[in-house]
Amino acid sequence: MTTTSGEAALFGILATLMVIAALGLLFAKRAVHAAMCVVFVMICLAILYVANEAPFLGIVQVVVYTGAVMMLFLFVLMLVGIDAADSLTETIKGQRWIGIVFGAGLLVVLVSVLASTDLPAAVGLEDANANTNPTGLAKILFGDYVIGMEVIGVLLVTAALAGLVLTHRQRLGARTTQRSMAAERVAALPEGRLLTPLPAPGVYAQNNAMDTPALGPDGQPLEHSVPRVLRIRGQQRTAAEVLGSEETLRSHLGLPAVGTALDDPQIPAIDEPSDHTSTEERD
Amino acid sequence: MAVTNYLILAAILFSIGATTVLLRRNAIIVFMGIELMLNATNLAFVTFARIHGDLTGQVLAFFVMVVAAAEVVVGLAIIVTIFRTRRSASVDDVNLLSR
Numbered sequence: 001m002t003t004t005s006g007e008a009a010l011f012g013i014l015a016t017l018m019v020i021a022a023l024g025l026l027f028a029k030r031a032v033h034a035a036m037c038v039v040f041v042m043i044c045l046a047i048l049y050v051a052n053e054a055p056f057l058g059i060v061q062v063v064v065y066t067g068a069v070m071m072l073f074l075f076v077l078m079l080v081g082i083d084a085a086d087s088l089t090e091t092i093k094g095q096r097w098i099g100i101v102f103g104a105g106l107l108v109v110l111v112s113v114l115a116s117t118d119l120p121a122a123v124g125l126e127d128a129n130a131n132t133n134p135t136g137l138a139k140i141l142f143g144d145y146v147i148g149m150e151v152i153g154v155l156l157v158t159a160a161l162a163g164l165v166l167t168h169r170q171r172l173g174a175r176t177t178q179r180s181m182a183a184e185r186v187a188a189l190p191e192g193r194l195l196t197p198l199p200a201p202g203v204y205a206q207n208n209a210m211d212t213p214a215l216g217p218d219g220q221p222l223e224h225s226v227p228r229v230l231r232i233r234g235q236q237r238t239a240a241e242v243l244g245s246e247e248t249l250r251s252h253l254g255l256p257a258v259g260t261a262l263d264d265p266q267i268p269a270i271d272e273p274s275d276h277t278s279t280e281e282r283d
Numbered sequence: 284m285a286v287t288n289y290l291i292l293a294a295i296l297f298s299i300g301a302t303t304v305l306l307r308r309n310a311i312i313v314f315m316g317i318e319l320m321l322n323a324t325n326l327a328f329v330t331f332a333r334i335h336g337d338l339t340g341q342v343l344a345f346f347v348m349v350v351a352a353a354e355v356v357v358g359l360a361i362i363v364t365i366f367r368t369r370r371s372a373s374v375d376d377v378n379l380l381s382r
């Protein structure tokens with residue numbers, strides 16, 4: 001039995017892409033890229049299974065391999081850290097060259113064996129797949145291989161248990177509860193820690209951003225209402241700056257200046273010192 | 284096109300997987316190389332099932348898939364445990380016995 005020209009074209013395209021993606025696994029620096037290459041190879045394999053008259057295995061390949069196994073790999077990559085780079089030091093001397101020689105030798109041996117073998121002409125699976133492919137598979141699986149099937153079930157349960165046992169971690173300290181956290185906060189009060197949550201950043205008439213501090217009831221800007229990271233980076237703005245930029249915008253648009261807000265003695269007078277520092281930092 | 288081409292593709296994928304296992308030092312990538320080898324054998328199984336007109340090859344490929352899934356669960360759990368204690372996923376760092 002020879003294949004159709006359509007299948008030959010499909011095989012030609014997919015085989016090229018698969019070999020390139022498999023080489024990507026071999027050469028990719030980052031583990032995530034390697035994982036994506038393997039996912040691609042597995043999806044292409046599923047298509048080839050369907051072309052090889054194994055539609056059930058094609059679907060199982062997508063569900064089990066790309067859906068479950070490779071996603072598990074990606075989860076573990078997230079746990080272990082994506083930046084885990086490959087070390088290039090050779091622990092065993094010349095191991096890299098031995099590996100390359102072994103891989104190339106394996107390829108040569110396998111391909112030459114295949115080339116020299118005179119395989120019989122393909123029979124095809126039309127007869128075996130007469131009652132649809134899953135039915136035919138089920139007849140063999142639950143007939144000839146029923147004990148193997150049971151053993152595989154036991155294996156899966158054992159593997160699930162092993163996964164649980166191996167990743168189980170015993171608790172070292174006491175469990176932190178809401179009550180203990182509250183007690184900790186109260187105990188830290190003398191050291192100057194706040195009992196209440198931090199105030200939210202300022203919300204003004206035309207500005208609502210994380211980098212603008214809120215004003216307290218006394219008109220003073222509350223420094224700790226701006227996130228700590230922005231304060232360390234010097235990216236926080238003052239209320240006066242927000243008003244100033246609003247004024248510039250109004251003058252650009254040709255609108256009359258509000259004026260009164262800036263003339264308000266409270267806000268500029270309070271914000272002036274911090275305003276200076278922030279403009280200096282920006283320059 | 285002869286059906287043998289599928290077998291040659293399986294051989295190429297198997298060799299690339301084996302080379303990955305030998306060359307890479309990241310345990311997770313080594314594991315993916317093993318998965319690639321298992322997939323290559325599956326392709327060979329499916330192709331042989333077609334050559335002989337017998338579905339047993341596909342049943343065996345199915346068994347390989349189940350075993351691979353179980354193996355991945357245990358293997359990745361071991362990698363995670365090693366990473367927790369040694370802070371590294373490199374196969375070169377697991378050398379406590381040699382010291």
